[in-house]
Amino acid sequence: MTDVAASPPGMLAAAWLVARKDLAIEFRTRTAFLSALVFALLGVTIFYFAWDATAVAASDLAPGVLWVIFTFAGLLGLQRSFGSELADRAVDGLLGAPISRESIYLGKALANLVFVSGILAVTIPAVVLFYNLPFGTGIAALAGIAALAAVGLVAVGTLFSAMAVNTRMAELLLPMLSLPFFVPVVMAAAQSSARLMAGRPVAEAWPWLRILVAFDIVFVTACTLAFPFTLDE
Amino acid sequence: MTSGQPSAPLTIPPQRDPLLGVALLGIAAVYVRALAFTPIEARQGAAQKIMYVHATSAFIALYVAFVLMAIASALYLWLKDEKLDRVAESAAEVGLCFTTVVLATGPIWGKTIWGAWWTWDARLTATLFLWFIIIAYLLLRGAVEERGRRARYSAVLGILASFLVPFIHLSVYLFRTLHPMPILLKPSAPSLPNEMLVTFLFSFAAFTLLFIALLRARYRMATLRDYLADREQERA
Amino acid sequence: MQAEGLVRTFGGRRAVDSVSFTLHAGDCLALFGPNGAGKTTLLRMLAGLLAPGQGTVRVNGVPVKEGAAARAQVGLVSHASMLYGVLTARENVEFAAKLYGLPDPRGAAMRALELMRVEDRADAPARTLSRGLQQRVSIARAMVHSPRLLLCDEPYTGLDDAGSAALTDALTERREEGAALLLVTHNISEGLALATQAAIMRRGRFVRHEARDLLDVRAYQTQYRELAAMHD
Numbered sequence: 160m161t162d163v164a165a166s167p168p169g170m171l172a173a174a175w176l177v178a179r180k181d182l183a184i185e186f187r188t189r190t191a192f193l194s195a196l197v198f199a200l201l202g203v204t205i206f207y208f209a210w211d212a213t214a215v216a217a218s219d220l221a222p223g224v225l226w227v228i229f230t231f232a233g234l235l236g237l238q239r240s241f242g243s244e245l246a247d248r249a250v251d252g253l254l255g256a257p258i259s260r261e262s263i264y265l266g267k268a269l270a271n272l273v274f275v276s277g278i279l280a281v282t283i284p285a286v287v288l289f290y291n292l293p294f295g296t297g298i299a300a301l302a303g304i305a306a307l308a309a310v311g312l313v314a315v316g317t318l319f320s321a322m323a324v325n326t327r328m329a330e331l332l333l334p335m336l337s338l339p340f341f342v343p344v345v346m347a348a349a350q351s352s353a354r355l356m357a358g359r360p361v362a363e364a365w366p367w368l369r370i371l372v373a374f375d376i377v378f379v380t381a382c383t384l385a386f387p388f389t390l391d392e
Numbered sequence: 393m394t395s396g397q398p399s400a401p402l403t404i405p406p407q408r409d410p411l412l413g414v415a416l417l418g419i420a421a422v423y424v425r426a427l428a429f430t431p432i433e434a435r436q437g438a439a440q441k442i443m444y445v446h447a448t449s450a451f452i453a454l455y456v457a458f459v460l461m462a463i464a465s466a467l468y469l470w471l472k473d474e475k476l477d478r479v480a481e482s483a484a485e486v487g488l489c490f491t492t493v494v495l496a497t498g499p500i501w502g503k504t505i506w507g508a509w510w511t512w513d514a515r516l517t518a519t520l521f522l523w524f525i526i527i528a529y530l531l532l533r534g535a536v537e538e539r540g541r542r543a544r545y546s547a548v549l550g551i552l553a554s555f556l557v558p559f560i561h562l563s564v565y566l567f568r569t570l571h572p573m574p575i576l577l578k579p580s581a582p583s584l585p586n587e588m589l590v591t592f593l594f595s596f597a598a599f600t601l602l603f604i605a606l607l608r609a610r611y612r613m614a615t616l617r618d619y620l621a622d623r624e625q626e627r628a
Numbered sequence: 629m630q631a632e633g634l635v636r637t638f639g640g641r642r643a644v645d646s647v648s649f650t651l652h653a654g655d656c657l658a659l660f661g662p663n664g665a666g667k668t669t670l671l672r673m674l675a676g677l678l679a680p681g682q683g684t685v686r687v688n689g690v691p692v693k694e695g696a697a698a699r700a701q702v703g704l705v706s707h708a709s710m711l712y713g714v715l716t717a718r719e720n721v722e723f724a725a726k727l728y729g730l731p732d733p734r735g736a737a738m739r740a741l742e743l744m745r746v747e748d749r750a751d752a753p754a755r756t757l758s759r760g761l762q763q764r765v766s767i768a769r770a771m772v773h774s775p776r777l778l779l780c781d782e783p784y785t786g787l788d789d790a791g792s793a794a795l796t797d798a799l800t801e802r803r804e805e806g807a808a809l810l811l812v813t814h815n816i817s818e819g820l821a822l823a824t825q826a827a828i829m830r831r832g833r834f835v836r837h838e839a840r841d842l843l844d845v846r847a848y849q850t851q852y853r854e855l856a857a858m859h860d
Contacts, residue, residue, distance in 0.1 A: 165700065165728050165729045165730050165731070165773060166729045167696055167700055167727070167728060167729040168726070168727070168729050173727065176723070176726050176727060180712070180715070180723050183715065183719070184712055184714045184715060187714045187715075187753075188714055243712055243713075243714070246712075246713060247708045247709045247710060247711050247712075247713065248706065248708035248709075248710050249710050249711060249712050251672075251675075251677055251704070251706060251708065251710050252710040252724060252727075252769065253727070254676070254677050255675050255676060255677055255699055255702065255703075255704050256699065256700075256724070256727035256728060257695075257696035257697065257699045257700035257727070257728060257729070258696065258727055259695070259696065315552070318548070318552075322532070322545045322548070322549075325536070325541065325545075326532070326535035326536050326545075327535045327536075327537070328535050332528075332531065332532060332535055335527075335528045335531055335532075336528050336532060336549065338524075339521050339524050339525045339528065339553075339556065339560075340552070340556055342521060342560055342563070343556070343559040343560055343562070343563040346563045346564075346567060347563060350566075350567065366566055367566065370559065370562060370563055370566070373559075374559055377555055377559075378552070378555070381551070381552060381555055382552070385548045385551065385552065388469055388544045388547070388548050389544065389545060389548060391541065391677075391678065538638070540638070625641045626641065
């Protein structure tokens with residue numbers, strides 16, 4: 160081997176490398192994604208029968224169902240985020256590499272974001288179909304809200320997943336830690352999408368969208384800064 | 393049990409904390425005053441007297457215990473001093489007691505003045521989630537074996553939780569204002585009559601003392617536990 | 629590479645206690661010690677995976693703590709393979725090469741695999757490889773960026789004769805190119821074969837540390853056994 164001029168990747172480039180590696184692993188196995196997807200679709204159908212269809216209009220139910228199901232399906236995805244790193248201590252390879260700790264977090268979070276976006280991309284049409292929602296401008300708005308909600312969810316979930324995986328009861332602890340943090344996200348997403356899907360003016364959903372955006376900014380920043388502390392040092 | 397043993401070369405708060413006695417006496421005195429010497433609130437009746445426990449506990453849980461936990465957590469990540477981790481741990485656990493008191497007394501009061509045990513009032517809901525978060529915090533502590541890692545993980549959660557509470561409060565508030573519900577009575581009267589105010593302030597002082605005393609006792613326990621763990625490891 | 633007064637405690641236990649030593653280019657330190665002596669903790673500190681409680685580690689004068697620039701110079705072979713089971717051997721090494729910012733990651737990965745003589749299994753997923761082959765890939769992973777300091781935690785464990793020969797050749801080559809090596813092992817003769825220095829670690833401390841030339845292998849072996857037995 161000859162010495163070559165190597166220049167370690169910058170923060171975003173390194174994050175992209177980590178994310179691509181995670182997605183390659185995910186794509187090879189696919190089990191986690193498919194399970195989370197089937198779980199989401201099952202949830203959407205089961206929820207339909209949990210209410211009296213004559214008393215509550217399906218379209219009133221849809222936003223709540225969508226976001227609750229999405230939250231739990233997302234948790235399934237986040238659960239396995241750090242498993243591949245710990246199996247053979249591959250994480251040591253990342254930590255020993257000349258990339259920043261923050262970029263590892265961003266990479267992991269990015270891969271998780273793709274994961275939950277994939278679930279949303281199927282679940283939203285499923286909800287529209289099963290709950291007989293009107294197609295139209297509402298769907299585009301819904302996609303925007305979904306993107307905002309997914310960022311917040313993934314930011315917090317990735318951090319807690321990194322912590323929970325090192326504890327004695329990872330499967331239980333991740334939802335315990337994450338769900339309180341998902342409360343403002345689910346509330347804001349459900350409320351704003353309910354208004355938009357009902358054809359109300361955007362101004363009515365605006366306060367909720369502001370909460371979503373603020374949540375994303377605060378928690379993406381805080382979790383990126385906090386992540387290095389979850390590593391053994 | 394401890395009397396015959398050599399004392400450890402440690403600075404631990406004394407085992408019998410006179411403050412605890414003072415605080416308990418103070419609370420007893422507050423209640424004697426509240427029940428016997430403070431007038432009954434005209435509209436709410438005797439149920440209003442629960443305020444002397446409810447409101448003070450709520451204040452201490454949120455603005456003293458929780459804030460202390462968040463600050464100690466942040467300082468821990470900065471200074472890496474185990475004492476700060478013990479402060480955060482103790483504040484969380486004592487805070488959980490006070491939060492539980494708030495959640496237990498709230499519905500009792502609410503039933504008489506709102507006619508319902510539970511209302512999704514912004515403050516009560518935020519307290520409920522605070523309760524969940526503190527429980528998650530304590531569960532996390534219980535699930536991490538290694539002490540340094542436990543301290544770092546719980547500090548991270550402590551700090552993030554302090555960012556979360558305003559968001560929850562804001563969302564619940566927004567949820568309520570956009571879905572107006574009949575409010576029979578505002579829970580907090582803007583101005584209290586003089587005698588009630590004095591009782592309230594007394595109660596506040598007594599509960600603050602109780603918090604400090606419990607915090608010290610819990611802190612002492614954490615110090616001793618870590619000390620014993622250290623000694624065990626040294627011996628191994 | 630220079631280590632100065634390294635201390636690391638876990639709870640109340642001192643896993644590594646006041647360890648100092650220097651390795652120059654081409655040096656090889658063979659580090660022996662019973663289980664639980666603190667060797668792995670020491671290596672993790674040198675690799676920048678653990679922060680020392682006290683003391684500093686410098687590589688080429690740059691403190692490892694300060695991050696990326698120093699870590700780029702270090703390679704680590706540890707007990708765990710550090711591989712992603714689903715990815716192929718080549719993908720694993722190539723991923724490492726990309727993390728180190730090598731200009732031709734695929735070429736570098738193939739060269740590293742050839743060096744460890746596992747290039748014919750390059751496209752097999754890591755988890756389908758035998759323990760010994762995984763170890764070879766793991767070593768290739770650690771060497772792909774031609775580190776100036778190579779830390780090996782019992783690298784011969786699990787390797788067959790061919791693997792051991794490949795490893796010895798690779799280590800010799802790295803040394804001739806001016807890298808410093810640190811070799812942790814239980815096998816005295818194996819360790820001393822390449823070493824220029826030898827040290828014995830016990831309860832977090834270097835209890836012996838001397839130049840290889842001054843040692844008689846057989847006497848050293850006996851003394852090491854005595855020291856190791858004292859621990860139990």
